[in-house]
Amino acid sequence: MFRQTAARLAMATAGLVVSGAVLAGGHSGACGKVTIAEMSWASAAFLAHIDGIILKEGYGCDVEMVPGDTVPTTTSMAEKGMPDIAPELWANSARVVIDQAVNENRLVKLNPKPITGAGEGWFISGAIAKAHPELKTVDDVLARPDLFPHPEAPSKGAFHTCPAGWGCEIVNTNLFRAFDMEAKGWMPVLPGSGAGLDGSIARAGERDSAWFGYYWAPTTLIGKYGFQPVDWDRSYDAKNWDECIALPEDQCDDPKESSWTVSEVVSLATIDFASKAPVAAEYVQKRAFDLTLLGKYLTYMDANQAAGEDGAIEFLLQEEAIWQQWVTPDAAQKIKAAL
DSSP: OHHHHSOOOOOOOOBOOOOHHHHHHSOOSOOOEEEEEEOSSHHHHHHHHHHHHIIIIIHOOEEEEEEOOHHHHHHHHHHHOOSSEEEEEEGGGGHHHHHHHHHTTSEEEEESOSEETOEEEEEEOHHHHHHOTTOOBHHHHHTOGGGSBOSSOTTSEEEEOOOTTSHHHHHHHHHHHHTTTTTTTEEEEOOSSHHHHHHHHHHHHHHTOOOEEEEEESOHHHHHHTOEEOBOOSOOOHHHIIIIITSOGGGOSSOOOOOOOOOOEEEEEEHHHHHHOHHHHHHHHHOOEEHHHHHHHHHHHHHTTOOHHHHHHHHHHHOHHHHTTTSOHHHHHHHHHHO
């Protein structure tokens, strides 16, 4: 029964907690129809279906999934008030539209951090993280090139960067210079393609071997192989980033150390949804994943060729102790009955 009624689409997220005024001002009537953005990537589909199931079964919402992508979904929410919710929205690429709509009280960043640790940056393989728990920061890792032997020069540390032509290849090249990595015993490894970068991660994960370099999360590969983000242990220097690090090497004479630009991932909602269904909106505010928990279910979906709906159902079946903290006792009983 449940698999027939569960919704099937992924959400885009943009965050900020709904103010007490919004929640207090909304009426507590029926939830009504709620549209949820289903994005094309695995983690967003997973979150969208969790929201769809919980809002339908727990709060009586009439849920409809709608296809989405970051910029068109944000624009539609701001201009048309639809969809009502984007569970995993990467806000950086639509910041101007989002900020204007929030300031005009049309949209709200209902949850500012639905995924703890989401974003771009430098990662180390799970095997190295387990064997060397002392490697927490960029400085910790850069002091140990011996743990990451380069395939062509084993006396050097291997730093995996991006394929030529990607924006992150420019950034990593300049950060390599900023952190004086060559002098510290490192050499870059440039993959020929995105598939090549993915392949290097998969090989390291399958072999429990060393890997250090650039990637992003949440992704199936990071979750499946337990790769861990490296703490920059320094602030983000916006001026240095915009005027040097993000520019081609010949336009960046003196790059300075900086953390990676912060990726803002939020659960975005319309003010109308937050007002008409404050109890349901409160659930969205509370719903949060760390990379380890999310990675567990991205791995499940990958191993079983499962869609977002199937991953969501598996999560709800296995993680009752977690999700029941996000919902009211009454909603929890209804969801358990549906399962």
